[in-house]
Amino acid sequence: MVEKKQIRKAAHRTGNRSVRMRNTLKILSAAEKVFAEKGFDGATTQQIADIAKLPKSNVHYYFKTKRDIYLALMQSIMAPWLESFQAISADDDPGDALAGYVRRKVMLSRERPLASRIFANEMIRGAPVLSDFLRNELRKWVEEKAQIVKQWSEKGKMDDVSAEHLFTIIWAATQTYADFEIQIKSVLGRQHLESEDYDAAADLITRMVLRGCGISQSNSEQAQQRPTTLDQLVR
Amino acid sequence: MVEKKQIRKAAHRTGNRSVRMRNTLKILSAAEKVFAEKGFDGATTQQIADIAKLPKSNVHYYFKTKRDIYLALMQSIMAPWLESFQAISADDDPGDALAGYVRRKVMLSRERPLASRIFANEMIRGAPVLSDFLRNELRKWVEEKAQIVKQWSEKGKMDDVSAEHLFTIIWAATQTYADFEIQIKSVLGRQHLESEDYDAAADLITRMVLRGCGISQSNSEQAQQRPTTLDQLVR
DNA sequence: TCAAATTCTGACCAACTGGTCAACATGCGG
DNA sequence: CCGCATGTTGACCAGTTGGTCAGAATTTGA
Numbered sequence: 251m252v253e254k255k256q257i258r259k260a261a262h263r264t265g266n267r268s269v270r271m272r273n274t275l276k277i278l279s280a281a282e283k284v285f286a287e288k289g290f291d292g293a294t295t296q297q298i299a300d301i302a303k304l305p306k307s308n309v310h311y312y313f314k315t316k317r318d319i320y321l322a323l324m325q326s327i328m329a330p331w332l333e334s335f336q337a338i339s340a341d342d343d344p345g346d347a348l349a350g351y352v353r354r355k356v357m358l359s360r361e362r363p364l365a366s367r368i369f370a371n372e373m374i375r376g377a378p379v380l381s382d383f384l385r386n387e388l389r390k391w392v393e394e395k396a397q398i399v400k401q402w403s404e405k406g407k408m409d410d411v412s413a414e415h416l417f418t419i420i421w422a423a424t425q426t427y428a429d430f431e432i433q434i435k436s437v438l439g440r441q442h443l444e445s446e447d448y449d450a451a452a453d454l455i456t457r458m459v460l461r462g463c464g465i466s467q468s469n470s471e472q473a474q475q476r477p478t479t480l481d482q483l484v485r
Numbered sequence: 486m487v488e489k490k491q492i493r494k495a496a497h498r499t500g501n502r503s504v505r506m507r508n509t510l511k512i513l514s515a516a517e518k519v520f521a522e523k524g525f526d527g528a529t530t531q532q533i534a535d536i537a538k539l540p541k542s543n544v545h546y547y548f549k550t551k552r553d554i555y556l557a558l559m560q561s562i563m564a565p566w567l568e569s570f571q572a573i574s575a576d577d578d579p580g581d582a583l584a585g586y587v588r589r590k591v592m593l594s595r596e597r598p599l600a601s602r603i604f605a606n607e608m609i610r611g612a613p614v615l616s617d618f619l620r621n622e623l624r625k626w627v628e629e630k631a632q633i634v635k636q637w638s639e640k641g642k643m644d645d646v647s648a649e650h651l652f653t654i655i656w657a658a659t660q661t662y663a664d665f666e667i668q669i670k671s672v673l674g675r676q677h678l679e680s681e682d683y684d685a686a687a688d689l690i691t692r693m694v695l696r697g698c699g700i701s702q703s704n705s706e707q708a709q710q711r712p713t714t715l716d717q718l719v720r
Numbered sequence: 721t722c723a724a725a726t727t728c729t730g731a732c733c734a735a736c737t738g739g740t741c742a743a744c745a746t747g748c749g750g
Numbered sequence: 751c752c753g754c755a756t757g758t759t760g761a762c763c764a765g766t767t768g769g770t771c772a773g774a775a776t777t778t779g780a
Contacts, residue, residue: 269757287610292526295738305759310739312757367609373665374602375522384671392672414672415689422661423654430608430657436619437627437649454650458697462689504727504777530768542729545769 274312276302278326281319286367290320290375324372324379327365330358335391344402345465348420349456355424356452360443366428392417409464416463423455509547511537513561516554521602525555525610559607559614562600565593570626579637580700583655584691590659591687595678601663627652644699651698658690 280301284293295316299306313319334354338347359366372380396413403410427434427448435443460466515536519528530551534541548554569589573582594601607615631648638645662669662683670678695701 273757288526289524289606290527291523294736296736306738307740307759307761308757311759314739316738370605370609370664371524373668374605377667377671381667381671384668388668389671389674411689412685414669415686418661418665418669418672418686419658419690419693422657422665426653426657429605430653432612432616433608433619433623434649434653436612436616437624437653439624450647451650451653454646454697455654458654458693461696462693508727529766531766540729541768542731542770543727546727546729549769551768 270312273302273304273308274322276304277309277312277319278323281323282327282364282368285320285323285371286364289371290316295319321379323368327362327368328380328383330362330365331369332387334358338395338398340398340401344399344408344463345460348459348463348465352420352424352456352459353452355420356427356448356455359425359428360448363428363431366425370425370429407465411463416459420455420459423458424451427451505547508537508539508543509557511539512544512547512554513558516558517562517599517603520555520558520606521599524606525551530554556614558603562597562603563615563618565597565600566604567622569593573630573633575633575636579634579643579698580695583694583698583700587655587659587691587694588687590655591662591683591690594660594663595683598663598666601660605660605664642700646698651694655690655694658693659686662686 277298280298281293283301284297288294288297293316295309296306298319299309302309309319313322334351337351337354369380372378377384392414395417399408399411399413399416402408427443431443434447435441438447440447512533515533516528518536519532523529523532528551530544531541533554534544537544544554548557569586572586572589604615607613612619627649630652634643634646634648634651637643662678666678669682670676673682675682
């Protein structure tokens with residue numbers, strides 16, 4: 251039955267993608283830009299509608315309120331964040347695990363800078379929407395990782411550092427390449443940040459993290475490429 | 486003559502502080518809170534007026550436009566920033582210089598978190614107001630420090646690291662304790678961040694920076710206390 | 721004391737805000 | 751072809767926005 255329903259729904263689609271889906275993505279993609287630059291209070295539904303190339307009333311047909319757009323967007327933003335969470339298990343080599351995590355976070359800053367900025371705005375505002383996430387999921391995750399760090403340090407694989415502060419610093423150092431991109435471009439004297447810049451960032455952060463934790467330099471180093479923006483999902 | 490003018494001006498004051506000065510500070514103090522939480526576009530002059538406990542039209546008597554408030558505020562914010570800039574000369578011991586700089590930046594995040602958040606908002610927006618500052622003063626400062634770092638590394642006092650990325654990471658790691666305070670409080674399971682938290686942060690960041698630069702741990706460690714908010718200037 | 725400068729403020733304005741709604745268009749299955 | 755669900759939209763609304771202004775209150779120096 252569920253299958254039948256899905257088939258019928260599929261029939262409604264144009265080019266294998268329903269109008270609803272396409273417009274929803276258009277709106278979220280536009281909202282991503284506006285919320286990232288203006289923050290929640292500064293963003294206007296009119297501007298979102300303009301960028302999405304839809305009448306404002308059409309935007310309100312898909313999302314009742316501005317807050318609903320923001321909530322939906324926040325969900326789509328947190329998904330990759332939570333993904334990058336998984337990694338780092340007790341069996342891993344701490345050097346490899348941390349180096350990989352740093353590199354993944356830097357690449358996420360490169361691929362989805364707008365998402366990072368919206369998250370930053372949400373934190374600066376005092377996390378009115380994400381406070382539950384912070385107190386539950388995030389805190390639980392850090393507690394788990396703190397235990398792993400403890401195990402690693404007990405085995406003499408690394409120093410006994412505060413996992414809470416360690417990850418705080420890793421997040422700050424990696425996300426700054428999205429949030430403060432303009433400052434970094436100015437300081438580097440560049441018009442755009444290139445692959446080499448992100449690699450240099452990941453390398454230095456990794457070095458600081460590993461040495462700061464008393465871990466001898468890891469040997470596995472490799473860059474990835476996987477661009478994904480909401481824009482590309484809209485086509 | 487200049488002296489005479491100053492004396493006459495002083496006579497205008499009430500309690501050794503002119504009405505103009507006092508109200509200007511009241512407005513800037515209120516604006517600091519609103520701009521920090523809402524960003525430039527989200528902030529309203531009405532809310533600033535309410536917090537300052539002045540009629541909106543009185544606010545506009547001192548500052549013609551919202552942008553003027555923002556500009557004046559930005560100037561008062563950048564002053565301590567530029568102060569903490571000085572330090573770090575070629576004669577210094579790199580370990581002491583960097584450790585001191587990190588500690589000063591962390592304390593600044595503690596003492597003026599709102600200022601840090603406004604700066605962060607400005608960067609996220611693409612620095613419409615501070616782009617000149619970034620391209621000129623900031624870049625020049627980093628170039629100078631890059632030369633110092635070079636000298637240090639040539640003398641074998643530290644590794645040859647990119648000063649641009651190094652300071653980018655230091656800024657990110659230290660300012661995150663102001664900008665992302667709520668995230669850090671959630672992760673640490675605290676209601677408020679205490680002295681010990683900022684000390685732990687400064688210690689870990691310092692350790693990561695020094696070891697990341699190949700500098701043996703410094704010996705001079707000391708905490709400071711010097712709270713300064715716009716609020717206190719208003720009385 | 722008094723005229724001038726400064727400070728204060730309610731009333732007001734055009735533009736815009738988030739959001740509603742009724743009428744209309746479209747595309748589908750049958 | 752019809753009837754219905756889905757999608758579209760301009761007109762509209764009350765409240766808010768940044769900002770102006772005329773006139774009143776006050777503080778000033780002499």
